Amino acid sequence: MSTEFSITHRVLFAETDMAGIAHFANYFRWMEHVEHEFFRSLGLSVSMQHEGLHVGWPRVSAGCEYFGPLKFEDEVELKMRVVKVGEKSFSYEVDYLLAGRRVALGKTTSVCCSLEGGKMRSIPIPPQIREKLST
Amino acid sequence: MSTEFSITHRVLFAETDMAGIAHFANYFRWMEHVEHEFFRSLGLSVSMQHEGLHVGWPRVSAGCEYFGPLKFEDEVELKMRVVKVGEKSFSYEVDYLLAGRRVALGKTTSVCCSLEGGKMRSIPIPPQIREKLST
Amino acid sequence: MSTEFSITHRVLFAETDMAGIAHFANYFRWMEHVEHEFFRSLGLSVSMQHEGLHVGWPRVSAGCEYFGPLKFEDEVELKMRVVKVGEKSFSYEVDYLLAGRRVALGKTTSVCCSLEGGKMRSIPIPPQIREKLST
Amino acid sequence: MSTEFSITHRVLFAETDMAGIAHFANYFRWMEHVEHEFFRSLGLSVSMQHEGLHVGWPRVSAGCEYFGPLKFEDEVELKMRVVKVGEKSFSYEVDYLLAGRRVALGKTTSVCCSLEGGKMRSIPIPPQIREKLST
DSSP states (O other): OOOEEEEEEEOOGGGBOTTSSBOTTHHHHHHHHHHHHHHHHTTOOSSEEETTEEEEOOEEEEEEEESSOOOTTOEEEEEEEEEEEOSSEEEEEEEEEETTEEEEEEEEEEEOEEEETTEEEEOOOOHHHHHHHHO | OOOEEEEEEEOOGGGBOTTSSBOTTHHHHHHHHHHHHHHHHTTOOSSEEETTEEEEOOEEEEEEEESSOOOTTOEEEEEEEEEEEOSSEEEEEEEEEETTEEEEEEEEEEEOEEEETTEEEEOOOOHHHHHHHHO | OOOEEEEEEEOOGGGBOTTSSBOTTHHHHHHHHHHHHHHHHTTOOSSEEETTEEEEOOEEEEEEEEOSOOOTTOEEEEEEEEEEEOSSEEEEEEEEEETTEEEEEEEEEEEOEEEETTEEEEOOOOHHHHHHHHO | OOOEEEEEEEOOGGGBOTTSSBOTTHHHHHHHHHHHHHHHHTTOOSSEEETTEEEEOOEEEEEEEESSOOOTTOEEEEEEEEEEEOSSEEEEEEEEEETTEEEEEEEEEEEOEEEETTEEEEOOOOHHHHHHHHO
């Protein structure tokens, strides 16, 4: 599958730590950010009503490898590519690019769930959503 | 009113910024932390069912004055005191103490609300909750 | 003084809380975000070398009033205006606008400091920086 | 290697998201928290002077698997175990336990670095530090 989608993010002061670099946990927030903008670009939302169900995407795994630091005001490109759209799950990778050079690689898998009465239950990805994610 | 309540917090690495000190926005998270522990100490929660209502406490104002920095691994005492329990609102202050010296002063006011069907509506503080907050 | 400067921010999923709205502490990160973009727009940085000094701007106070909630994916305009450029201090306000309606009002004051050997010392705002902030 | 070390953490309101559960990125902050408390328990710090060097531990990878949600006020036990102390690297896992049941599993690898003049350089883990980490 070859879907790719990019946003850029300028590293905020609040995202740095006393080592003078972006704190590693922020990469996971950014990973989610590009994912959600990807959903938006498809006319979807990670928190949406679909045929009477409230559909969400809790994560089952998330990981990141770090190849070099990012600093305050660095403009990082977050380039996401869909890796797999399974029956119930959705996997993608994110390249973190600084001036075209990969400084980190993120991976995550989410599961499509309905939320009813505070309970999450995994469900097959609805066909209309699957179709958009797979394009 | 003289209710006081304290917790301690050791400044986390993730809470520092590139200036080498705790980032100012964290003081608001800590302010909320001591508030919630205060509620817990009274057998309450900031998100609770009370006589069939879901009661919450959205903020109407929050502020902090900073007198000196906090660093990684500093153990800060968060000493909260109730300033006012109004008909619908609740105000308190927090002293941020490092080795007994005040390094910051926080203030906040919340309003008692019921949450029904995703809508918040301000309500008079229920008597049983008021009584506990006012002790 | 009438300097105004705006950015927009779309509320992130990670910025919401279990009440379904943007958590109040995030407003302080956004306040800082617009401030830093304002500095950037002037060719300045909140962490910069100036005539051999490392100049920074620690906060002495920050506050926010909340008039209504913000939700996931809301696009909020952060409109900043400079309120005062004192001898050593810099004060501004931020309107948080949702579809043109003010949902919050932030205020903060920072002090110009030099950082040498891990020590912060307040200094008069250098003339070239003052001139830009005051335009 | 069998070193284990535990702390507990009560999920904060600010750590929840609009899905009503702890946001997944927080698990990485908690992972770091137990790591740092482990270092402290050994008389070490993740940011320390050692024989004239400033020694730090930037991450090369971090990951987490999620088996079930955590909610506001849940008390989660963070049980860390050292997996490997390499020549320059340090790897550990963290079990996230809710009432004894594993709700998540975190893994991370850091590299020992000296920080001189703003530059990080990987170095062999100093023997005295290695000895403590390996106990």
